[in-house]
Amino acid sequence: MAVLDKNKTIVLSKALEMANIRYESLELKEPALAEVEQFYETQRSKNGMAAMKLLLALNSGITEKVLSGMAYTDYRKCEDYLMSFLTFDPSADGSN
Numbered sequence: 001m002a003v004l005d006k007n008k009t010i011v012l013s014k015a016l017e018m019a020n021i022r023y024e025s026l027e028l029k030e031p032a033l034a035e036v037e038q039f040y041e042t043q044r045s046k047n048g049m050a051a052m053k054l055l056l057a058l059n060s061g062i063t064e065k066v067l068s069g070m071a072y073t074d075y076r077k078c079e080d081y082l083m084s085f086l087t088f089d090p091s092a093d094g095s096n
Contacts, residue, residue, distance in 0.1 A: 004088060006030050008081050014071040016062070026060045026074075028081055035059055036086065050077050 007029045016023040031039070035058045043051035056078050057064045068079075 004084055008064055012074045016066050016069055018066045031059055033080050033086055055082055
């Protein structure tokens with residue numbers, strides 16, 4: 001069975017700023033069920049990228065407005081980490 005990192009720091013290639021706050025990295029963690037529910041609701045009503053941006057905002061505590069300035073490669077690193085939870089298959093180890 002694949003082991004998922006419960007926490008991950010994504011160092012940003014381009015810092016994010018709003019007011020006097022500067023973000024040089026994002027601290028991500030395993031998403032809560034409520035975050036995942038909101039992700040799927042937004043994916044259904046809008047699109048996948050809007051849903052992932054919402055999930056990133058909920059998970060990191062940084063607003064969607066600030067995340068909108070994120071470099072695309074940084075976004076993809078965050079997406080890759082969070083997708084590992086969304087696509088997790090606990091039976092992949094063959095025990096179920």
